[in-house]
Amino acid sequence: MTSYQEPIFDVAQLAHVEILSPKLEKSVEFFTRFLGMEVTARSEKSVYLRAYEDFYHNTLIITESEQAGVGHIAWRATSPQALLRRVEEIEKTGLGKGWIDGDIGHGRAYQFTNPDGHLMEILWDVEYYHVEEGQRSKLLNRPSKRPDRGVPVRRLDHINLMTSNPLADTDFLIDNLGFRLREQIQDNGHVLGSWISVSNLVHEIAYMQEPNGEKGKLHHLCYWYGIPQNLYDVADLLKDHGVSIEVPPNKHGISQAFCMYVIEPGGNRIELFGDAGYIITDPAWKPVIWDMKDVPGNGDTWIGTDFPVSWWTQGTPLTPVKSEEVAKS
Ligand SMILES: O=C/C=C/C=C(\O)C(=O)O
Ligand SMILES: [Fe+2]
Numbered sequence: 507m508t509s510y511q512e513p514i515f516d517v518a519q520l521a522h523v524e525i526l527s528p529k530l531e532k533s534v535e536f537f538t539r540f541l542g543m544e545v546t547a548r549s550e551k552s553v554y555l556r557a558y559e560d561f562y563h564n565t566l567i568i569t570e571s572e573q574a575g576v577g578h579i580a581w582r583a584t585s586p587q588a589l590l591r592r593v594e595e596i597e598k599t600g601l602g603k604g605w606i607d608g609d610i611g612h613g614r615a616y617q618f619t620n621p622d623g624h625l626m627e628i629l630w631d632v633e634y635y636h637v638e639e640g641q642r643s644k645l646l647n648r649p650s651k652r653p654d655r656g657v658p659v660r661r662l663d664h665i666n667l668m669t670s671n672p673l674a675d676t677d678f679l680i681d682n683l684g685f686r687l688r689e690q691i692q693d694n695g696h697v698l699g700s701w702i703s704v705s706n707l708v709h710e711i712a713y714m715q716e717p718n719g720e721k722g723k724l725h726h727l728c729y730w731y732g733i734p735q736n737l738y739d740v741a742d743l744l745k746d747h748g749v750s751i752e753v754p755p756n757k758h759g760i761s762q763a764f765c766m767y768v769i770e771p772g773g774n775r776i777e778l779f780g781d782a783g784y785i786i787t788d789p790a791w792k793p794v795i796w797d798m799k800d801v802p803g804n805g806d807t808w809i810g811t812d813f814p815v816s817w818w819t820q821g822t823p824l825t826p827v828k829s830e831e832v833a834k835s
Contacts, residue, residue: 522662526822526823527774
């Protein structure tokens with residue numbers, strides 16, 4: 507029997523994401539009033555939130571800032587031992603920043619950056635949300651009752667980051683945290699986008715080329731409904747309340763997820779998933795490689811309207827788009 511390079515199963519999931527907003531309270535209102543999320547804590551500049559089927563104290567942190575963008579991304583290891591193994595590997599890359607005591611909702615975490623400079627952390631100790639008696643659902647696998655506000659999202663799904671170098675960032679997470687490559691967009695050998703995961707999902711994180719080589723940007727943060735009809739409900743609600751819908755309900759080719767994209771009041775792109783697309787169980791999954799020329803109308807949108815140029819060229823913080831062609835090349 508030939509030996510096979512076994513996957514590294516030390517990272518379990520995307521635990522939480524911090525986004526930055528110049529309109530903190532307007533952003534909080536978007537996530538609570540329209541997406542039914544709950545504020546579980548506030549510090550002087552940050553608000554902590556969860557969706558009603560998130561078991562942890564929070565999965566989203568919104569921090570007041572001059573500009574929109576991403577604050578940090580947190581991964582949960584599969585065990586305390588796995589956490590230490592991954593920290594050892596990250597330290598060898600020289601991109602480690604060191605341990606922090608933790609934050610509201612989690613214990614100590616090891617901070618690092620990916621090659622493009624996005625701030626990340628990996629942890630084990632988390633605080634589970636404490637459900638008040640009146641809030642407990644009779645559906646025992648649901649931590650709290652379905653909220654009676656807006657069209658409530660159920661859980662955090664994934665993050666998509668814009669980077670000056672998708673290949674370097676993809677390889678960093680594959681080599682050091684055990685992510686597996688699921689789908690990739692290439693153009694004459696240049697990697698323009700990667701969808702990578704540590705689970706059966708197609709991605710917990712995706713990287714996309716920032717067309718002008720800007721570093722450290724957010725493309726989008728995604729929450730999950732699991733029911734395509736919910737996207738039509740929330741699109742109707744958001745349209746009536748003047749929230750910008752960049753891409754109406756649509757089926758992706760890449761990931762096959764049913765999705766839509768909106769711009770929250772702070773300026774960040776938020777993706778909403780009807781269903782999360784196909785599931786991967788093959789331990790030897792062969793990455794699906796798309797040539798960029800085949801993507802428009804197939805990889806981005808399988809069924810639905812064309813993606814606007816803004817989807818390919820703009821993330822947050824907003825920077826001048828010098829050449830729109832670069833994004834498509
Ligand atoms: O060609 C672009 C496909 C994008 C897919 C996603 O952002 C996703 O699956 O969430
Ligand atoms: Fe996405």
